[in-house]
Amino acid sequence: MVSWLGKAIAAREPFALGELRAEPAGAGWSLHPGNIRPGTTPIEAAELEEYVRSDSAGRYRPLSGSRNLRRGWQVTTADDGALTAAIEAIYPLATRHIEMAAAGTLRTVPIRDVLKRQSGRYSAAAELSDEGQALAEQVVCGACVRTPVWRDGVRSPAGEVPCPEACSVLVSFCREAQRWEAAPPPPAPVKSSVGFADFETAGNELREEYLARRRE
Ligand code: SF4
Incomplete structure (x- = not known):
């Protein structure tokens, strides 16, 4: 079964994932933590993993999913594959776990x-x-x-x-x-x-x- 995420990407529909927002942009996507405004910093996808490793106060983020993602940035990806890679840089294994949950193959441990x-x-x-x-x-x-x-x-x-x-x-x-x-x-x-x-x-x-x- 295709996940809600797979369907949204295939249909090129904007979606939210955790603190992220994704919107179609040309052949690719714009990915950001909400509230794009003048002054939002464009960053390269390759820099993303390092960029989100600290919060806006410069503190290390040991939990990739913690709700303290830096604000005021956006990444523009060239295609769907690059969007998935950018999401994985921020939330490792997220897309895989979403697909596995939809397929009923996600193994959980108490x-x-x-x-x-x-x-x-x-x-x-x-x-x-x-x-x-x-x-x-x-x-x-x-x-x-x-x-x-x-x-x-x-x-x-x-x-x-x-x-x-x-x-x-x-x-x-x-x-x-x-x-x-x-x-x-x-x-x-x-x-x-x-x-x-x-x-x-x-x-x-x-x-x-x-x-x-x-x-x-
Ligand atoms: S156990 Fe899972 S849901 Fe809970 S804080 Fe860790 S990563 Fe987040």
């Missing part, structure tokens, strides 16, 4: 299996309580454009990227959350200077959201 196979310092992640794990999923995956279809019964609607298996960022968060269960850290104001996945540091946005919700 998070408990992913946590159990961790070793070394990450093995503690498997000891996180069910309640803590559920909240970690809500907080971390809520900051990501991908849809965690590894959760029971979750389906990925059009415009979203299916995620078949818990990523290393979520595993890393679960490890920290397990440590916080015995000795919850005090609240701290969110600091935009703290790295996205620097969960050990007070002021990390996801850490503070999680700890505040655990206190409720």
